[in-house]
Amino acid sequence: MRETFTIPQRVRLLALILTGIGIIALITGFVTDQSRTFTSLLLNNYYFLSLSLGAVFFFSLHHVTDAGWSSMFKRIPESMASYVPFAFIVMLVLFAGVRDIYEWAEPGITETDALIAHKSPYLNIPFFYIRAILLFCAWIVLIILIRRASLRGDIEEGLAWHEKSKHLSMVYIFVFSITFTVASFDWIMSIDSHWFSTLFGIRAIVSSLYYAVALLVIIVILLNKAGYLEALNKYHLNDFARYLFRLSIVFGYLWFMQYLIIWYANIPETTFYYVYRVNEPWTLLFYAELVINWTIPFILLMSDDLARKKAVLIPVSILLLAGFYISLYIQIMPGTTGVLRIGFIEAGSFLGFAGVFMLLFLRTLSKAPLYVKKDPFIQESVSHHL
Amino acid sequence: MKQKDLIAVFDNDRDLVKAIGTLKENNIPVKDVWTPFPVHDVLKMLGRESRLPYFSVAAGVGAVIVTFAFLYYTAVIDYPIRYGGKPYFAFPSFVVIIFLLTILLTFISTVIVFQVRTGLFPGKEAEVPVTGTTDDKFVISVGSKEGLADEIITEAQVILSANGAVEITEQER
Incomplete structure (x- = not known):
């Protein structure tokens, strides 16, 4: 069994090329259209930050509930989390673009806009910076602690570090649920600064878990194909598929709940958000979000026999990752640039972020043995059987 | 002539699944299986997956x-x-x-x-061959409608005890 991951040269080259494309796209973007570039920076950074935090959330859930089946995949969410410090750096860059992205940050808007003036004790630039820095500090500290506990647990005998991981997971779940709500309010919801939805935070949390599982499925299957994680069997895949299936229902539920309540109450203060999005040119994307993220996985993953097939799981997961992009696009773009376009700047910067994410992920993954031999659940995980 | 079923009791599901596999390889009919919890492999092997x-x-x-x-x-x-x-x-x-x-x-x-x-309704008596099947015992009953020939019964007995049956009894119907 190959226990430690080594980065294949081809994959590293691919990641570097993607990063290069991203850098070119961002440079051209900043030269030609600054606010458009800042917007796609925000989108991509939030996209990958959400995936990495969601992956840790996924694993924390398993720690807290003593779920054994997934412990052989432990290193993967941990490595995905290594993107978070980079996201902090991008966020610091984004601070320069706050006035380009957010309506409430425009100078003098508080004098002309009563509602924004009313919200200004919360939505003001210094407090926005402070919140973002505090959120990132909390995440980075927790992720470093979780990683350290996990690595030490693999070296030292006994269950002390396992118990510590479990404790940290509880803290993480608590902190994540609050901080990520704040993050989604701050970075995404405040784009439409007149609009509000109290459901927004839980939607962001569920999305981060949902798409993190989709990415995990892809990574696990690719690693298996490359000769690692040999113990992967159809029961593991079935469990991953169940996650996706259940979360697709939760996603559809929350999507519709947000829509229904606003539709029913019919208050102009909140309906404009949806009126803007169901009309051209956003109509197609608006409905595509629901179909891709709920209908398709719901139907395809309903039967266990289908759900445990790699030929079904991989396309569904890739589709879901695209669905996440659409979901964020329809949340961010109408309020910022207001134009529906996916050009070189959007696509290129997405590829660039994907490249950076890959590089950081692969580097962290190759640092520690992939096979966690001292995890108390590793035997249960390797011989997982339904 | 009275017909006989073999009742074999196992201590764990792994032995039970192995025994059913060997019985099927030798074309010995498995009539029914009782387990304290659902064992998916058994359903698959007997072709009794729920619809x-x-x-x-x-x-x-x-x-x-x-x-x-x-x-x-x-x-x-x-x-x-x-x-x-x-x-x-x-x-x-x-x-x-x-x-x-x-x-x-x-x-x-x-x-x-x-x-x-x-066929379950409130107040129905449980049909169990051995009382332990709702607790910690796994039971296979070997038999068919027409009854089994003596040599098949001996063969089945050998297979069952080789696969770790802790108790084998014959039950007359």
């Missing part, structure tokens, strides 16, 4: 249609009232009711079908 999920899906689809028809009839055809400036056919407001009634109807009909198909 209840398919019924549930069908019932769910049926419930969606029935509920939608009911709502459409009441809200649009039979007693149209305009409320909140919404059209008569206000689909989003149907969705929650469809969702909830689908869960309810699917659940109830699945339970009823399950009870009918398995």
Whole structure:
């Protein structure tokens, strides 16, 4: 069994090329259209930050509930989390673009806009910076602690570090649920600064878990194909598929709940958000979000026999990752640039972020043995059987 | 002549599954299996996988249609009232009711079908060959309608004890 991951040269080259494309796209973007570039920076950074935090959330859930089946995949969410410090750096860059992205940050808007003036004790630039820095500090500290506990647990005998991981997971779940709500309010919801939805935070949390599982499925299957994680069997895949299936229902539920309540109450203060999005040119994307993220996985993953097939799981997961992009696009773009376009700047910067994410992920993954031999659940995980 | 079944008791599900595999390889009919918890491999090996999920899906689809028809009839055809400036056919407001009634109807009909198909009803006596099967014992009964020939019974006895049966008894019907 190959226990430690080594980065294949081809994959590293691919990641570097993607990063290069991203850098070119961002440079051209900043030269030609600054606010458009800042917007796609925000989108991509939030996209990958959400995936990495969601992956840790996924694993924390398993720690807290003593779920054994997934412990052989432990290193993967941990490595995905290594993107978070980079996201902090991008966020610091984004601070320069706050006035380009957010309506409430425009100078003098508080004098002309009563509602924004009313919200200004919360939505003001210094407090926005402070919140973002505090959120990132909390995440980075927790992720470093979780990683350290996990690595030490693999070296030292006994269950002390396992118990510590479990404790940290509880803290993480608590902190994540609050901080990520704040993050989604701050970075995404405040784009439409007149609009509000109290459901927004839980939607962001569920999305981060949902798409993190989709990415995990892809990574696990690719690693298996490359000769690692040999113990992967159809029961593991079935469990991953169940996650996706259940979360697709939760996603559809929350999507519709947000829509229904606003539709029913019919208050102009909140309906404009949806009126803007169901009309051209956003109509197609608006409905595509629901179909891709709920209908398709719901139907395809309903039967266990289908759900445990790699030929079904991989396309569904890739589709879901695209669905996440659409979901964020329809949340961010109408309020910022207001134009529906996916050009070189959007696509290129997405590829660039994907490249950076890959590089950081692969580097962290190759640092520690992939096979966690001292995890108390590793035997249960390797011989997982339904 | 009286017909005989073999009742073999096992201590764990792994031995039980192995024993069933060997019995099937030797073409010895397995009549029934009792386990304290569901063992999916056994269902697969005996070709007795439940078709209840398919019924549930069908019932769910049926419930969606029935509920939608009911709502459409009441809200649009039979007693149209305009409320909140919404059209008569206000689909989003149907969705929650469809969702909830689908869960309810699917659940109830699945339970009823399950009870009918398995012949379970309140107050029914348990049909267990050995009392431990609801606790910690796993039981295979070997036999067929026509009864087994003596040499098959001996063969089955050898296979069962080789696979770790802790107790083998013959039961007359």
